Amino acid sequence: MEAHLSFGGRRALVTGAGKGIGRAVAVALSRAGARVTALSRTAADLESLARECPGIETLCVDLADWETVEAAVGAAGPFQLLVNNAAVAELQPFLEVTRSALQRSLDVNFGAVLHVSQIVARQMIAQGVPGAIVNVSSQASKRALKDHAVYCSTKSALDMLSKVMAMELGPHKIRVNTVNPTVVMTDMGRINWSDPQKSAAMINRIPLGKFAEVDDVVNSILFLLSDKSAMTTGSSLMIDGGFLVS
Template sequence: SSMEISFAGKRALVTGAGKGIGRATALALARCGAKVVAVTRTQADLNSLVQECASITPVCVDLADWEATEAALQDVGPIDLLVNNAGCAILKPFLEVTPDQFDQLFNVNVKAVLHVSQILARGMKARGSGGSIVNVSSQASQCAVRDHAVYCATKGALDMLTKVMALELGPYKIRVNSVNPTVVMTDMGRLGWSDPKKAQTMMSRIPLGQFAEVDDVVNSILFLLSDKSNMTNGVTLPVDGGFLAC
């Protein structure tokens, strides 16, 4: 059909590619013909990913480490498509948040996105062939969630980073957008929402009456990476069943 998405001839890099949304995105991009570089900090996850899809190039690095990231990504070659998916969540009541937790979340959820994007967008700009970047944000960027003070703050920051990147990189035909899912049924999602009462309270506020599946998010990422979204730049796309609408 006319909406078939192909990434043949494109090179993609996905962070946080070992698990959850990142892993599914890396595999989907490979299925759509892209050459995929998968970045994550857990070697075992990379090993199983490459076993599942031999064409994927693994890079093991902790993105919270600025110097290590610089070194790990300097030789990945030209990248056309970037998915900044790596993220972490530490849930704490507001009054109990520690400086270490604050720094850990901002380092991974915001600073590493800035850094990885700088490295790869420099190459996109120099080659003059454009590109597309998708940042994986959250409905938590726009809606307060108990015990998520720092997490919500990082995602609010990420949404504004997305918009400024779109503004400054747009002239080089590099588009930058984010996807903002509600609770997604990954291991990380189950961790935060395993309490049935808490889950029910959240789900009751979603008009479609369900949490997101990984594929719902992956399909939105593929759309934003592809030329089917050529005029979409600087948006935060909710994948939330209508949660933010009401």
């Protein structure tokens, strides 16, 4: 995908860029010509990313800290591309959901996306340039999963937030879409789904018979950021191997 898409001259912000999908997106965008700012709350992850891909600028900040984010992202911009990838997954049975897990999940999975998008979209509008935002959601936004009451709910809220953003930002030539992956084989994904019994139960519900690889998600995000999807906004791109049709 990278070879066919060029983001030369564009500035991109990727949140949750220390590991997994976010890190891979940051690297792919950089290699496709974008000037990338990678945001994470983990300094060590950003340091290793900067060594791997020296052209990437880094921003170490906790997205739950509203004031710090406002200052840091405001100073780092303006951007024309934004990938809201940062998320937390605090899995608890419904009857055992804690206030702290709920608050942290709302702050990062929903509140931070709204806030970072506000800051970046205002910059886009002030510059008078078109922009593209991709929010990383999940198949969990569309289907109830055991022990995922908070995660499913925050991702469902994120899908609707993205649609309203698309509606209100469209007149400013800013497109907003989500990608909704199934389980992705990041390092964390491999750990969480290493139990053959647990993974078999999920894979049996996926018509393509496998989990997603990181590149499957990266390629879809790059497509939605690119001019090749110039007429697509307010959409959710399922990267679920058919999970939702089964």
